Amino acid sequence: MLSHARLESLLRSFPRMTVALVGDLFLDRYLELVPGSHELSIETGLEAYQIHRVRNSAGALGTVMNNLAALGVGMLLPVTVIGDDGHGFDLRQCLRSLPVDESHVLRDPRRLTPTYTKPMRLVDGQWRELNRLDVRTREPLDDAATVQLCQHLLAAFRQADAVIVLDQICEANCGVVNESIREFLRELTRREPHKLVFIDSREFLGQFGCGVLKGNRGEVLLAAGLDPTPEDDALVERSLAQLATQTGRVAFCTLGERGILVAEPNQAPTLVPGYPAKGAVDIVGAGDSATSGIVLASLAGAS
Numbered sequence: 001m002l003s004h005a006r007l008e009s010l011l012r013s014f015p016r017m018t019v020a021l022v023g024d025l026f027l028d029r030y031l032e033l034v035p036g037s038h039e040l041s042i043e044t045g046l047e048a049y050q051i052h053r054v055r056n057s058a059g060a061l062g063t064v065m066n067n068l069a070a071l072g073v074g075m076l077l078p079v080t081v082i083g084d085d086g087h088g089f090d091l092r093q094c095l096r097s098l099p100v101d102e103s104h105v106l107r108d109p110r111r112l113t114p115t116y117t118k119p120m121r122l123v124d125g126q127w128r129e130l131n132r133l134d135v136r137t138r139e140p141l142d143d144a145a146t147v148q149l150c151q152h153l154l155a156a157f158r159q160a161d162a163v164i165v166l167d168q169i170c171e172a173n174c175g176v177v178n179e180s181i182r183e184f185l186r187e188l189t190r191r192e193p194h195k196l197v198f199i200d201s202r203e204f205l206g207q208f209g210c211g212v213l214k215g216n217r218g219e220v221l222l223a224a225g226l227d228p229t230p231e232d233d234a235l236v237e238r239s240l241a242q243l244a245t246q247t248g249r250v251a252f253c254t255l256g257e258r259g260i261l262v263a264e265p266n267q268a269p270t271l272v273p274g275y276p277a278k279g280a281v282d283i284v285g286a287g288d289s290a291t292s293g294i295v296l297a298s299l300a301g302a303s
């Protein structure tokens with residue numbers, strides 16, 4: 001059990017840390033509907049949503065950045081590509097409230113800034129999300145953009161105490177973290193094996209072959225080449241142990257309210273129980289919170 005004094009000691013060290021992050025940076029845009037409004041469009045006869053408040057926040061990679069900032073990290077170095085558009089402008093405005101060096105955020109006029117637009121309706125005192133609108137470019141980065149991204153990744157890697165990789169996009173090679181970036185990360189980890197490179201990927205965790213891997217049950221099973229759906233604890237443990245042995249680094253599997261499964265290379269995984277919370281719990285973003293806490297605590301010397 002972590003003592004209060006030890007926790008305070010860890011937290012005091014976070015402002016001295018610089019963390020680089022590479023991956024898909026989204027704008028999360030929330031459109032709050034006027035409560036009770038149900039106005040129909042004259043042109044279509046469909047409901048015309050009446051918006052009275054717009055809230056923007058950085059999402060995906062930005063969610064991890066928000067968590068790190070809340071924990072008191074000293075500096076964040078995001079390495080990513082967004083569009084040169086209005087959504088990109090709003091996204092950069094969100095970043096300015098964080099301890100961020102934006103020099104590695106590349107703007108490409110040929111691409112859309114990834115955006116989740118979420119209409120929200122108040123129902124029985126609770127905001128409920130309606131059909132989400134997803135905006136992003138569904139084509140791979142071109143070679144020139146990838147080369148430029150690698151150059152910025154190298155600069156950020158050299159400056160940072162740790163690197164977090166967030167591979168959000170499910171289509172192969174259509175996000176920031178494509179095969180060229182994965183290969184470059186493998187090269188960087190070979191050059192500096194003691195630098196923490198922490199990797200989270202929805203679909204391609206098993207294709208990195210380097211760094212500290214973290215996924216949920218389905219992602220870990222998929223990374224091991226298995227069906228991601230079985231509720232088989234023993235299979236998850238074997239798969240996580242396999243990933244840790246392949247990379248030679250510790251690997252993590254989040255298990256919701258049960259806690260986190262931790263595997264060291266060539267050792268049986270250990271379950272670290274979750275701390276119970278009372279009342280309603282919103283689990284969205286829990287994996288990103290785990291990433292943020294694990295990375296900063298590891299840099300601070302926690303075991």
